[in-house]
Amino acid sequence: MRRVLANQELLLIGLMALLVLAVSLKFPDFFGLQTLFNVLTASMVGILFAVGVMLVVVSGGIDVSFLAVGILSAYATVKYGPQGDGPFGALPVFALSTAIGLGLGLVNAAVVIVARTSVLIATLATSSIYLGTMFAFVGGEVISTLPQPLQSLGSTHLFTAKGAVRGTTSLNILILVVLVVCVLVWAFLRFTIAGRSVFAVGGDAEAASRAAISVPRTRVLVFAIAGAVAGLAGIISVTLSGRADPTTFMGRELDTLAAVVLGGVAIAGGKGTVRGAVLGVLLISLVTASLVPLGIPTIWQRAAVGALLIAGILLQTAIGRRQRIRPILDAPAPEVTNA
Amino acid sequence: MPSERFRTLLLTMGGRASFIRLLVVAVAIVVVFGVLNPSVFLSGQNLQYVELASPEVAILSLAMALTMLTAGIDLSVVSIANLSGVVAALLMTNGQSTGLALLGAVGTALACGAVNGLLVGYKHVPPILATLATGQLFSGLALVASGGTVVKGLPESFTRIALVTVAGVPLIFWVMLIVAAIVGVVVAKTPLGFRMRLVGANPTAADFSGIRRARVLLATYVMSGALGGVAGLIISARAGGANSDYGASYVLLAVVIAVLAGVDPEGGYLTVAGVVIAAIAMQLLGAGLLSLSVSSHVVNICQGLLLVTMVLLNTWGTALSGLFARRRVTA
Numbered sequence: 033m034r035r036v037l038a039n040q041e042l043l044l045i046g047l048m049a050l051l052v053l054a055v056s057l058k059f060p061d062f063f064g065l066q067t068l069f070n071v072l073t074a075s076m077v078g079i080l081f082a083v084g085v086m087l088v089v090v091s092g093g094i095d096v097s098f099l100a101v102g103i104l105s106a107y108a109t110v111k112y113g114p115q116g117d118g119p120f121g122a123l124p125v126f127a128l129s130t131a132i133g134l135g136l137g138l139v140n141a142a143v144v145i146v147a148r149t150s151v152l153i154a155t156l157a158t159s160s161i162y163l164g165t166m167f168a169f170v171g172g173e174v175i176s177t178l179p180q181p182l183q184s185l186g187s188t189h190l191f192t193a194k195g196a197v198r199g200t201t202s203l204n205i206l207i208l209v210v211l212v213v214c215v216l217v218w219a220f221l222r223f224t225i226a227g228r229s230v231f232a233v234g235g236d237a238e239a240a241s242r243a244a245i246s247v248p249r250t251r252v253l254v255f256a257i258a259g260a261v262a263g264l265a266g267i268i269s270v271t272l273s274g275r276a277d278p279t280t281f282m283g284r285e286l287d288t289l290a291a292v293v294l295g296g297v298a299i300a301g302g303k304g305t306v307r308g309a310v311l312g313v314l315l316i317s318l319v320t321a322s323l324v325p326l327g328i329p330t331i332w333q334r335a336a337v338g339a340l341l342i343a344g345i346l347l348q349t350a351i352g353r354r355q356r357i358r359p360i361l362d363a364p365a366p367e368v369t370n371a
Numbered sequence: 372m373p374s375e376r377f378r379t380l381l382l383t384m385g386g387r388a389s390f391i392r393l394l395v396v397a398v399a400i401v402v403v404f405g406v407l408n409p410s411v412f413l414s415g416q417n418l419q420y421v422e423l424a425s426p427e428v429a430i431l432s433l434a435m436a437l438t439m440l441t442a443g444i445d446l447s448v449v450s451i452a453n454l455s456g457v458v459a460a461l462l463m464t465n466g467q468s469t470g471l472a473l474l475g476a477v478g479t480a481l482a483c484g485a486v487n488g489l490l491v492g493y494k495h496v497p498p499i500l501a502t503l504a505t506g507q508l509f510s511g512l513a514l515v516a517s518g519g520t521v522v523k524g525l526p527e528s529f530t531r532i533a534l535v536t537v538a539g540v541p542l543i544f545w546v547m548l549i550v551a552a553i554v555g556v557v558v559a560k561t562p563l564g565f566r567m568r569l570v571g572a573n574p575t576a577a578d579f580s581g582i583r584r585a586r587v588l589l590a591t592y593v594m595s596g597a598l599g600g601v602a603g604l605i606i607s608a609r610a611g612g613a614n615s616d617y618g619a620s621y622v623l624l625a626v627v628i629a630v631l632a633g634v635d636p637e638g639g640y641l642t643v644a645g646v647v648i649a650a651i652a653m654q655l656l657g658a659g660l661l662s663l664s665v666s667s668h669v670v671n672i673c674q675g676l677l678l679v680t681m682v683l684l685n686t687w688g689t690a691l692s693g694l695f696a697r698r699r700v701t702a
Binding site for chain 1: 446490494495496497499500501503504505506507508509510511512514515518519623626627630636665666668669670671672673674675676678679682683686
């Protein structure tokens with residue numbers, strides 16, 4: 033029983049099944065493609081952000097700059113990037129946004145490594161710099177006409193089915209991109225030496241460096257990947273919503289962190305899976321989608337997620353009490369080792 | 372013991388190196404903007420603005436710093452402020468007296484702080500997780516209570532709090548100074564403060580010396596929550612209304628100010644004077660940049676750059692001063 037409960041991912045799946053069952057009993061129509069597509073569409077951007085944050089958290093640090101990276105990359109790309117319908121369609125636009133995100137991720141890594149400060153404090157600083165730069169120098173107005181390739185991509189659907197009640201319901205083709213990124217990050221963490229080093233550095237940076245793992249190099253890699261994924265998430269969000277609004281994500285950092293935590297990623301580092309992060313985001317989207325059919329006003333969404341989060345954390349800590357609780361703002365490489 | 376008294380005094384005044392660094396930054400801000408645009412920056416109106424805008428930020432930063440003293444963090448403090456503000460506003464708009472509304476707000480804040488304290492102290496949840504989750508819950512409750520809108524129509528007896536001046540200085544600025552003094556005395560002079568410092572500096576040692584860590588943490592988070600409540604009242608008195616989303620960026624700002632002040636996020640050290648000065652310095656920086664009529668977003672960039680610079684100085688400052696010392700010896 034303990035083992036089953038300790039598997040947070042099973043718990044999340046169980047919770048989701050329970051939720052779907054409860055709503056479906058009341059509204060049989062709820063159990064169908066429409067709900068699935070709605071939840072997936074609502075989760076796409078969140079999943080990418082969560083996967084990037086998960087990487088940083090596993091490496092031992094809390095990144096709060098990912099949304100700033102995402103929206104700055106996407107907004108700058110839409111404003112200054114290729115506008116016409118080139119031979120490769122939307123590919124250059126996506127590549128540019130991803131590259132900008134990667135660059136901003138490298139800046140994060142530089143600050144963390146040079147200033148030898150905690151990731152939380154470093155990314156707090158860089159995120160206000162990024163957002164300020166965007167509003168002061170790139171622009172702050174909503175761009176409602178996207179480049180042609182993005183517009184057509186935004187209405188290219190992988191599946192289109194008849195709606196449960198009326199109309200049609202569809203799933204955008206970009207879900208494939210999200211899927212590919214998830215698989216790539218999973219493979220990176222599981223099969224590459226650099227990926228395994230991420231866990232080692234997050235678990236104990238001192239021990240990792242004594243085992244001949246280059247801690248700075250691992251950090252640079254993690255921030256570069258997380259930045260690139262955030263840049264990609266930003267441009268996908270812009271494509272899906274059909275407009276580039278620089279205020280889209282303002283102040284939503286904690287929501288993504290909440291999803292990552294629900295997914296069983298240890299906030300102190302060293303533990304976490306792509307699957308968990310994805311499930312965390314899906315659960316939150318499902319909760320949001322279920323509130324209205326359950327007769328709860330959507331205004332309760334944030335409080336409901338908060339209560340769910342507290343329950344999840346309590347369970348997690350009650351089970352994992354063997355783990356040492358360490359200060360959350362731990363410097364990257366603690367110099368004092370506990371005897 | 373005079374030496375002991377001196378050390379506790381130093382503790383409230385801040386460690387020498389980081390405190391001097393902060394003072395240099397604060398003075399530099401005043402001098403730079405005073406020279407660049409004296410007619411606006413040094414005007415009484417600008418000073419008044421800084422006096423009115425600093426208290427809420429300073430009190431939230433004190434709440435953050437208190438939890439950092441015990442090697443924790445309180446990400447929910449702004450949510451607590453907003454929830455208390457909404458509770459007070461609802462009580463007042465439903466015909467209750469201002470006094471009762473203030474009590475209700477502080478009671479709400481204490482209860483929220485107690486929830487944090489129970490999770491962190493008794494359930495051993497890492498503070499960043501506990502307050503992340505409760506912050507979500509509290510701001511969600513505030514959202515529901517306020518109906519997602521700004522609760523307006525507060526009585527004049529309440530909004531006047533933000534306008535009254537005592538001896539030429541706004542009342543809320545006095546409130547900030549009094550709150551800071553209380554926090555300073557509690558941390559430096561009381562047994563509770565001593566235990567909080569020890570829990571932050573070395574939790575294992577605290578356990579072995581018979582300190583009930585859970586109780587100390589509970590008290591810390593209740594205090595932090597209470598400060599959040601006071602800040603929430605100041606915010607809604609100034610804004611003339613309350614809503615659930617006010618000042619979402621204050622969480623980050625409070626961390627920035629605490630770190631600028633030299634509060635060690637790994638625990639064991641707090642400087643009340645430093646926090647107040649850092650909060651005022653941040654407001655001066657913002658007001659100064661705006662007096663040069665740059666975009667308000669440049670202020671964000673500068674705050675971020677300032678934080679990076681201070682962290683760099685804290686990391687490399689001692690190495691640099693060591694370099695100078697060596698040079699002096701060889702010369």
